[in-house]
Amino acid sequence: VRWFRLVVAYDGTAFHGWQIQRGQRTVQGVLEEALRGAFGEVEMTRLEAAGRTDAGVHARGQTVSFGADVALPPRAIGPLVNRRLPADVRVRASRETRAGFSARRSALGRRYAYRVLFEEDLLRERFAWHPRRRVDPERLSRACAPLPGEHDFSAFMTSGSSPTVPVCRISRASWSVEDRSLRFDVVADHFLYRMVRNLVGTAFELSGAPDPAQAMEAVIASRDRRRAGATAPAHGLCLEEVFYPREAIE
């Protein structure tokens, strides 16, 4: 068995998220089917993804690992599989990797982007949220200033996922304005279930507080989901990239 790493992009609109579920169209399901179709009758492990994105969430740099008993040149796998994939998923890169590489466990960090439109825009709203009320980008930035660092982010975890360590290390949490829209970039070693969407929803709510930064600190410290804001819609979120130690991917 050889081990492979794929970088995968998908438009999450028509998927029930990453993880395979009976009777649902999922990215994992569609991708495993295409790989099996391309490889024929060979031994193949289940696919493992760096981020198990939810229904409606997009990816530009999802990373996937698997083992398979195939003799193909690694770089040929991408084009071969793409011919069997629908238009809303695509393998961007395919490489061989060392045995034991795990897209999920070997990852050092993930970057997600959450996009927000200032105004209705038919051509962009598939990949960005258009909130009903206007928000001040400066106040959103202030609300997110306390996020970097190592904190227990339990207040931002939606229940219903498998238990994980609630302490995450955020190394970046920045809002930028681009072309009548906003973009929130957040990098962390790992994320809790729906954490990015809960951070965005909370930042929106706290942007109206007298001191948004202090209000965010209080929510973090509470570790209480009920203190945080609503979950922002899935379609604004995109898994942009996953970081690995150089030795794991070379």
Added chain:
Amino acid sequence: VRWFRLVVAYDGTAFHGWQIQRGQRTVQGVLEEALRGAFGEVEMTRLEAAGRTDAGVHARGQTVSFGADVALPPRAIGPLVNRRLPADVRVRASRETRAGFSARRSALGRRYAYRVLFEEDLLRERFAWHPRRRVDPERLSRACAPLPGEHDFSAFMTSGSSPTVPVCRISRASWSVEDRSLRFDVVADHFLYRMVRNLVGTAFELSGAPDPAQAMEAVIASRDRRRAGATAPAHGLCLEEVFYPREAIE
């Protein structure tokens, strides 16, 4: 009969362009049908558009005029029609206008944007062209430097359209870099058939010339379509906005 002006956005992917054609799905056809459905049995003129966009071309600010014998408050027309429109067309604004207003003839200018991706990007390629070869933005800018001003742009007109004055006044033609992509913004009083796509294709070809600006000047002066470059793909193009004299729209 009262006269109305609509600002319309559409994703051109699944349309055979603006203009009504028997047996084809066109924006004009879909929009006229929705208006008739919303208005019921009333007199209504044909719709007139500021830009008769080609198959696959998108619009964010297409402007449309028509006369109809309806008693509705003008601002109610948009929401009413939107309920009858498919997800890929939307009325952004509806206003009453003076009799004789023509979305096409009253327009002072139009702005088109053409988007180009530096790299393949599943989430953006519906609205942007990803050319096979890399291009230097600086050289594209130099190729387009001679465009502003009043010129005979016959070299950039694809034949097959109704005859128009080949002299256009371009007031802006600029390339900007944004988020691993390029955007060409071009404003003119009017455009010839496929002019923007021919300008983009030509700029790409001339970006490799020793002096791109001089090469573009020579193509303009030739007024010869065979001297210009290939037509860039439709899906990178978007009609962004249409300008009217204030007295025409108030």
